[in-house]
Amino acid sequence: MQHVRIGIIGLGSMGSIHAKYFAEGRVARAELTAVADTRIGQLTVPAGAQPFAKVADLLGSGLVDAVLIATPHYFHVDAGIAALKAGLHVLVEKPLAVHKADCERLLAAHTNPRQVFAEMFQLRTVPCYQRIRQMIQSGELGAVRRLNWIITDWYRTNAYYASGGWRATWAGEGGGVLLNQCPHNLDLWQWMFGMPRAVRGFCQLGRYHAIEVEDDVTAYFDYADGATGVFITSTGEAPGTNRLEIAGENGRLVLETGKLTFLRNEVPMTEFSRASAKMFGRPPATAQEITVAEGGGQHVEIHQNFVDAILDGVPLIAPAAEGIRSVELATAILYSALNGRTVELPLDSAAYERFLQNLIRQSKSGQRQP
Numbered sequence: 001m002q003h004v005r006i007g008i009i010g011l012g013s014m015g016s017i018h019a020k021y022f023a024e025g026r027v028a029r030a031e032l033t034a035v036a037d038t039r040i041g042q043l044t045v046p047a048g049a050q051p052f053a054k055v056a057d058l059l060g061s062g063l064v065d066a067v068l069i070a071t072p073h074y075f076h077v078d079a080g081i082a083a084l085k086a087g088l089h090v091l092v093e094k095p096l097a098v099h100k101a102d103c104e105r106l107l108a109a110h111t112n113p114r115q116v117f118a119e120m121f122q123l124r125t126v127p128c129y130q131r132i133r134q135m136i137q138s139g140e141l142g143a144v145r146r147l148n149w150i151i152t153d154w155y156r157t158n159a160y161y162a163s164g165g166w167r168a169t170w171a172g173e174g175g176g177v178l179l180n181q182c183p184h185n186l187d188l189w190q191w192m193f194g195m196p197r198a199v200r201g202f203c204q205l206g207r208y209h210a211i212e213v214e215d216d217v218t219a220y221f222d223y224a225d226g227a228t229g230v231f232i233t234s235t236g237e238a239p240g241t242n243r244l245e246i247a248g249e250n251g252r253l254v255l256e257t258g259k260l261t262f263l264r265n266e267v268p269m270t271e272f273s274r275a276s277a278k279m280f281g282r283p284p285a286t287a288q289e290i291t292v293a294e295g296g297g298q299h300v301e302i303h304q305n306f307v308d309a310i311l312d313g314v315p316l317i318a319p320a321a322e323g324i325r326s327v328e329l330a331t332a333i334l335y336s337a338l339n340g341r342t343v344e345l346p347l348d349s350a351a352y353e354r355f356l357q358n359l360i361r362q363s364k365s366g367q368r369q370p
Contacts, residue, residue, distance in 0.1 A: 004089075004307050007034040007064035009055055009079050011043050014093055015070035018299065019046045026300050030307045034063045055079050059086040066116070066310060068303070069093060072166070073173055077102045081109040089116040091306045094183040096323030098174030099331050099356055100349035103324040110320070116309045118302070121318035123184045124191060125296035128260050132246070132253065133192045135262075142249030142268055147193055147221070147229035153240030154181040154233065161211050168211035171363035174356065176205075176213030177235050178330040186326035187318075189231065195325060196221035196229065200342045201333035208236025212364055219333045222342075231333075251285060260290040331356075 006022065008015050015037070022032035023046055034050045036058040037043060045051045052058040059067070059082055066089035069079045077097050083090045090110075096119055097103040110117045123129060135141045154177060166172025173179055178186070199221055203214040215236050221229035234240070243256040249268040254261045265272070265283040272283040297304070301317070308314045328347050335352050336343040 001065065001311060003029045003031060004310050005033040005063060005065045006030055007036065007058050007067045008032065008049075009036045009058065009067055009069045009083075010071035010075075010093075011035055011037040011040070012070065012072075015068075018068055018070060018303070019049070021300050021303075023047065027303050027307060029311060030303070034058050034061060055082060059083055059088065065089060066091065066306070068120075073098045073179065077106045080106045084109045084112075084115060084117070087112075087115070089306070089310050090320070091118045091120060091303065092320060092323070093120045094187070094323070095179060095327050095330070096320060097327060098179065099352055100324060100328050100347055101353040103327050104349060107321055107324065116306060116316070117320040118306045118309070118316050119318045119320045119323040120299065120302055121184060121187050121191075121323070122296075122298040122302045123188055124317050125298055125301040127292040127294070127296055128255055128258070129188055129192065130296075131260060131290060131292050132244075132255065135253065136192060136246075136248075140250065141246065141253055141262075142251075143225070144193065144227050144246060144248050146227065146245075146247040147189075148232075148243075148245045149185065149189065149230075150232045150241045150243050151182070151185055152232065152234040152237040153242050154235045155238045155240055156209070156215075156235040158209055161209050165364075168209070168213050168215075169363045170213060170356065170359040173213070175330065175334060176211060176215050177233050178203075178214060178217060178333060181235060182233055182330065183326050185233070186231075186329045187323070189229075190325040190329060191322070193227075193229065194223070195329070195345060197224045198222040198342050198344045199329070199332040199336050201335070201337035203334060203337035208234070214334065214337070217333060217337075219336075258294065260292055262288045262290055264288055 008019055032049050036052040036055050040051045040053045050063055067083045069076055069092040076092050080090055080092055097106055161168045168176050202218045204216040205214055207216040209215050216234045219231040246253040251264040263285045265285050267283045305317045309316050331352050332343045332347045
């Protein structure tokens, strides 16, 4: 195989974005050859791509070697399992699934190691996040003691939520800001800092909007080594904030407005505390602005990496098997908040599935909507 024939399943807002960069030839050694959408007769089909109204017809057409799944959340699992069973390579949009049990079902279908299975976590290509991860893994920041990410610049209006009956419902999306806006941030959290041992969530349902799911969240993460984290998000605040702060033994690292700043301790803080005879002393620190490139390759880089993994066997930036972690964090926060208790990880996937099904039975949306 010298190039990869790609099919896109779902030509909504994200599917159309992916189709555009294929049309512009921005992914080397790849060609968009087919698309599938239940509304295909109402859509503009990308030039050179065979249209299908049914996913099964695309998968059985012989026109594709790999598929990108860009459907609404609930359809990722069925489409992904069908594509894997058809012997195709698969790249799935976020989130991997709506809840952990569905993630487990999808991942269990990936039995052939020669099939490449990836997830569209494009923020892993952004240099500032790569640099933070490198500083933690190399020990430059020292042992991490505290994490705090305030990301409240997801402002959405009531008109946004009213644009589709499936939006912001348990039956339609499986959650609110955690499942819709924050999968990338929660993926970055676990990618940089690892998974906590326990979660305590506080979620307000419809605080700012006429919706049944969470639009305001504060979560507390407890780590086995004693580190703690707080994750705050909302779709109701304007202008909102996006600030990530990490306190390590060697100083404080802050990412805000695209700037990465390290206030570096001359002596690790715990070492200084033990050695100093001064009652109110503190380690001398020097501010350093860390220069990183902007942007990163984003969607195109993830898709190029997917193609290169198929053709050359290069390691994936975002293996699908890692996608279960951000879903577990999101749903553990919800489970904790709505039951009023701390949830230990790993999350009981069967218990949460039963809990979600009960929410769906009460949902304003009568059925899952494409």
